Amino acid sequence: MNTLLHVTSIFIFVLIESVLSKNNEIIAIYKNPVFKLIFLFGIYLYGEKDVVLALLISMYYVYLGQKIQETELLLTLKH
Secondary structure (H helix, E strand, O other): HHHHHHHHHHHHHHHHHHOOOOOHHHHHHHHHHHHHHHHHHHHHHOOOOOOOHHHHHHHHHHHHHHHHHHHHHHHHHHH
């Protein structure tokens, strides 16, 4: 059951990123401090129930931040 949950969660994250990364909505959502608080608090609470999935979500959060910084840097270099 946990494996199915992990695969489903990863699939949802990939879908969200593929849809939102094509436009700048993900940057606005990611920079919102309320989103960061809710996301990080969710990882903290879920970490006690399933450590592996919490680590995967945490790595995705770091990856998303890195990708947004890269996008912003490319946008500033264009202008």
